[in-house]
Amino acid sequence: MDQRGIDQAAAPGVSPLAGAPPRPPALDLSGAGSRRLSEQIIGVILFACGALSIVTTIGIVAVLVEQAFEFFLRISIIDFLTGTEWTAAFDREYGVIPIVVGTLVVTVIAMVVAVPLGLMSAIYLNEYAPERVRAVLKPVLEILAGIPTIVLGFFALTFITPEIIRRIFPEAGVFNALSAGIAVGIMVLPMVASLSEDAMRSVPGALREGAYALGATKLEVAWQVITPAALSGIAAACILAASRAVGETMIVAIASGARARLTLNPLEGMQTMTAFIVQLIAGEAPRGSTRYLSLFAVGALLFLITLLLNILSQYVVARFREVYD
Amino acid sequence: MTAPAYADAEHRAATAGTLEGTSNLGWRHRVGQVVGSSLLLATLLAVVVLGVLLATVIARGWDWLNWGLLTNTASRFPERSGLGPAIAGTLWVIGLMALFALPVGVGAAVYLEEYAPDTRWTRILQVNIANLAGVPSVVYGLLGLGIFVDILGFGRSALTGALTLGLLILPVIIIASREALRAVPLSLRQGAFALGATPWQVIRPHGLPAALPGIMTGVILAFSRAIGETAPLLVAGAAGAILSRPDGPLSAYTVLPVQIYQWMQRPQTEFRDVAAAGIIVLLVVLLAMNAVAILLRQRFGRTRW
Numbered sequence: 001m002d003q004r005g006i007d008q009a010a011a012p013g014v015s016p017l018a019g020a021p022p023r024p025p026a027l028d029l030s031g032a033g034s035r036r037l038s039e040q041i042i043g044v045i046l047f048a049c050g051a052l053s054i055v056t057t058i059g060i061v062a063v064l065v066e067q068a069f070e071f072f073l074r075i076s077i078i079d080f081l082t083g084t085e086w087t088a089a090f091d092r093e094y095g096v097i098p099i100v101v102g103t104l105v106v107t108v109i110a111m112v113v114a115v116p117l118g119l120m121s122a123i124y125l126n127e128y129a130p131e132r133v134r135a136v137l138k139p140v141l142e143i144l145a146g147i148p149t150i151v152l153g154f155f156a157l158t159f160i161t162p163e164i165i166r167r168i169f170p171e172a173g174v175f176n177a178l179s180a181g182i183a184v185g186i187m188v189l190p191m192v193a194s195l196s197e198d199a200m201r202s203v204p205g206a207l208r209e210g211a212y213a214l215g216a217t218k219l220e221v222a223w224q225v226i227t228p229a230a231l232s233g234i235a236a237a238c239i240l241a242a243s244r245a246v247g248e249t250m251i252v253a254i255a256s257g258a259r260a261r262l263t264l265n266p267l268e269g270m271q272t273m274t275a276f277i278v279q280l281i282a283g284e285a286p287r288g289s290t291r292y293l294s295l296f297a298v299g300a301l302l303f304l305i306t307l308l309l310n311i312l313s314q315y316v317v318a319r320f321r322e323v324y325d
Numbered sequence: 326m327t328a329p330a331y332a333d334a335e336h337r338a339a340t341a342g343t344l345e346g347t348s349n350l351g352w353r354h355r356v357g358q359v360v361g362s363s364l365l366l367a368t369l370l371a372v373v374v375l376g377v378l379l380a381t382v383i384a385r386g387w388d389w390l391n392w393g394l395l396t397n398t399a400s401r402f403p404e405r406s407g408l409g410p411a412i413a414g415t416l417w418v419i420g421l422m423a424l425f426a427l428p429v430g431v432g433a434a435v436y437l438e439e440y441a442p443d444t445r446w447t448r449i450l451q452v453n454i455a456n457l458a459g460v461p462s463v464v465y466g467l468l469g470l471g472i473f474v475d476i477l478g479f480g481r482s483a484l485t486g487a488l489t490l491g492l493l494i495l496p497v498i499i500i501a502s503r504e505a506l507r508a509v510p511l512s513l514r515q516g517a518f519a520l521g522a523t524p525w526q527v528i529r530p531h532g533l534p535a536a537l538p539g540i541m542t543g544v545i546l547a548f549s550r551a552i553g554e555t556a557p558l559l560v561a562g563a564a565g566a567i568l569s570r571p572d573g574p575l576s577a578y579t580v581l582p583v584q585i586y587q588w589m590q591r592p593q594t595e596f597r598d599v600a601a602a603g604i605i606v607l608l609v610v611l612l613a614m615n616a617v618a619i620l621l622r623q624r625f626g627r628t629r630w
Contacts (some may be wrong), residue, residue, distance in 0.1 A: 039523045049432030063471030120367035148553025150582045159381045247461025249556035260482035299467040310459040
């Protein structure tokens with residue numbers, strides 16, 4: 001609009017020279033104003049889409065903090081954090097240590113399964129595998145990563161427990177932490193493998209070639225050159241996997257049982273923080289009751305633990321990354 | 326015999342200082358081979374686990390697969406139990422979720438990739454999205470319970486489930502879409518900008534179509550994750566046993582994995598077999614979606630530039 005206005009205003013000023021050649025038609029920039037307006041509207045809409053993630057975070061924190069705060073008005077936070085008896089399902093004792101220890105046991109077992117196997121797979125795929133083998137194995141890992149956790153829970157309950165664990169340890173319970181931990185390990189294995197492989201892949205080729213030129217064998221290149229160079233990425237992958245294992249719900253809810261027992265024996269059933277949340281929901285705790293509020297207190301603790309692990313993994317990458325350029 | 330004697334002597338002289346290392350070369354290679362094959366075995370273990378898992382599920386559930394399983398409603402009798410309401414519920418929840426998460430996720434990706442200035446706020450936004458991707462899904466369930474059920478009053482409805490899952494997969498969609506947009510060459514954009522196009526006139530007709538295959542691949546993978554999610558929907562109110570298909574966004578619902586979980590909780594072992602049959606159905610759906618994603622990637626993976 002402005003453009004055309006200026007153009008027309010200028011025209012009389014030019015015309016006094018009679019017989020001047022006809023001016024070429026002015027570049028039509030009509031609509032520039034409305035373009036600018038619609039552009040701004042679109043910009044605002046897109047900005048709002050991006051900002052929704054901040055709103056989500058605020059929503060999560062607000063819901064957890066508000067309800068957990070109400071919970072801590074009824075149960076002292078000291079008792080919650082130091083109590084060794086968790087019978088929230090019966091609205092009696094709210095000492096969170098048994099389900100924190102349960103989470104810890106399952107996570108440690110999962111890492112014992114996933115870290116060595118994932119790391120070995122990553123080294124194999126990155127250093128040893130011929131292209132054709134790689135083209136088969138990578139999709140298999142991707143499919144394994146896409147298996148829903150409820151299916152892995154079913155696998156733990158109907159195969160790992162009866163066919164493996166109770167054959168080796170007849171004293172193990174139908175529900176036990178070992179079975180759940182192994183299944184969680186299977187779940188996070190593809191994540192450890194693919195993130196570690198990414199880290200190894202980003203090590204500059206010159207390092208590898210230099211080591212080969214010095215006469216190193218394949219294994220020495222993989223283990224003494226590439227792995228140390230990619231160590232920050234590998235460590236970050238393992239921490240992220242641990243965070244995922246801490247937050248895993250269905251596998252433990254199915255395979256590890258519903259009794260919160262304070263024990264370190266993985267052959268016994270124990271409850272994790274996540275499994276407790278699902279169990280209590282199934283019991284339909286009335287809204288506003290202490291049991292209902294305890295959901296959010298446990299959820300807040302869970303959120304805090306996973307957030308710290310995620311931040312730690314980002315810190316490890318930022319702080320210890322080997323830069324070669 | 327064929328090797329000249331001087332070569333050996335020269336070799337010995339050259340390696341006099343590192344005799345140990347060199348004389349061990351054969352040994353070092355052998356160690357490398359042994360370790361290499363154990364690495365292969367470790368990798369193959371994943372294949373074995375996947376195979377045993379599928380075999381276990383198919384062995385238990387195969388005999389229970391029939392049309393009744395797909396159409397019947399929940400029942401006390403295992404042979405009359407079916408996934409009818411669960412399939413309808415999954416379609417409702419995923420459909421509503423797509424309406425919400427698809428435009429918002431791609432919009433956020435376009436904002437971050439094409440519009441956002443390089444400021445502190447933008448960096449906070451990026452870190453925040455990365456952290457949201459790491460929040461356990463059950464916590465999203467608590468978010469849905471606290472906000473959509475309790476505060477907004479949507480109840481334990483398909484809409485609550487859809488919004489909860491939508492927030493859960495939003496970071497995944499944003500991250501995948503950003504990568505797809507980033508892969509579009511700069512020259513395409515610069516050409517359009519040079520002709521006087523506004524940012525939106527560059528992205529809508531040029532950037533988005535070029536990035537579409539990549540975006541769709543990421544979106545399909547995110548959706549298949551959403552279809553397999555159990556915990557957030559259990560917490561945010563998917564019903565246990567339900568006899569009718571949902572007839573609107575605000576009606577009660579259940580979804581495939583929640584129905585499977587309910588069957589697994591039953592004491593009768595027959596219901597475990599029905600659960601296995603349900604898992605086969607779920608896996609077939611997910612496999613089909615993954616196949617589409619792989620096809621898209623292969624068909625449009627190498628594009629014209």
